[in-house]
Amino acid sequence: MALQQRREVLIDTAIELFAEHGYHATGIDTILAKSGVSKKTLYRHFRSKDELILAALKKYDSQFRNSFMRQIEERAGTPRERLLAVYDVAAHWFEQSNFYGCMYINAIGEFSDSGTAIRQVCKDFKSQIRNYIEDLCRSMGAENPVELAEELALLMEGAIVTAQVSQKRGLAAKTAKTAAMALIGQAMQDKASPRNEIRP
Amino acid sequence: MALQQRREVLIDTAIELFAEHGYHATGIDTILAKSGVSKKTLYRHFRSKDELILAALKKYDSQFRNSFMRQIEERAGTPRERLLAVYDVAAHWFEQSNFYGCMYINAIGEFSDSGTAIRQVCKDFKSQIRNYIEDLCRSMGAENPVELAEELALLMEGAIVTAQVSQKRGLAAKTAKTAAMALIGQAMQDKASPRNEIRP
DNA sequence: CGATATGGAGACAGATCTGTCTCTTTCAAG
């Protein structure tokens, strides 16, 4: 196995274990046993456990966003449809057997020192998701895309947390979607007729 | 100091430390040092650390709910006003210097084994909050109080998480309130005139 | 085949954590 491959195996295993059991509760040895990589190799790639956590969060960041956005774009074409598809994709996510809530929300709960690199990655992740939603709101032509995006993102976060704590995971996503439809409908009320376009 | 007093001091200190640093990251010794209680006394009252965690979550449950509901009822009278006051009280909560997100959301992130007593307490807490909102929705005369409550609770959870991860804590509560106003407005549209009452 | 580097297995050190136990102090009741 090549050098870079082991690194990826380590990170992937770390992602799984951190997601399921948390960051402090997951020991280095557990990650090593599951990944089949030796301790020596781990410390060749990462200076410390915190750096492994950071690497795991960073890899999962792009991994998750790519997958999430691709699924949305496969399901729906127009911005408005895509904004609603967000919650369908979320529903699918919640049903996964290895769904343990959002890695970043969980990380924030364990690392309270603000200014830490770990917290920064979490902030960036949430920011990127919100930006994606904001772009969709803008493309849709919402009156106030920033505020609408903030509201829709709030619903998303709420759905994740609620799906995680309760067993009725489908309901959380469905409720979020219903609420989102109402909010989108209201934000687009003024633009009901597509004729009101801005003239040059 | 009386026997029961020490128990409360222990639990209160545990609540503070668990909230700030998390459950696995907070050691028994840290709690003892901060509370000034000896290890012997701790283990006289609690069989294990997990039982202390449980006791902390249970005490905080009633403590938080009492304070939260009292603040809402001080601020507003009618059910509709109270539903909106929820987010004002939340905004105030988020501004506290010792705000580290929701203890229960954070606990769920660290204890993934479903069926655990700890998870059950978290579920119960969220359920009680949702029920309170649902009662307000029903008193207000919402068309579908269960669904509206679910939506408003989702906004609340989203606001908590967003306030925790981002620095703009005030914004999260404000956004949730704006969205809540829209959703409540929509749920009450049919009942705009109070004459449409059901006849016997 | 032989030399070299890579990495697995795991011993080890040092820190930390939970939970028990002993010794001593304090404090309150009679």
Place this chain on the structure above:
DNA sequence: CTTGAAAGAGACAGATCTGTCTCCATATCG
């Protein structure tokens, strides 16, 4: 004042965790 229970202080055991280091197998390249 005496006596006994409660509780502080902390040593201790045993487990576990991070991070380092040694030893050995293996694989790759000339």
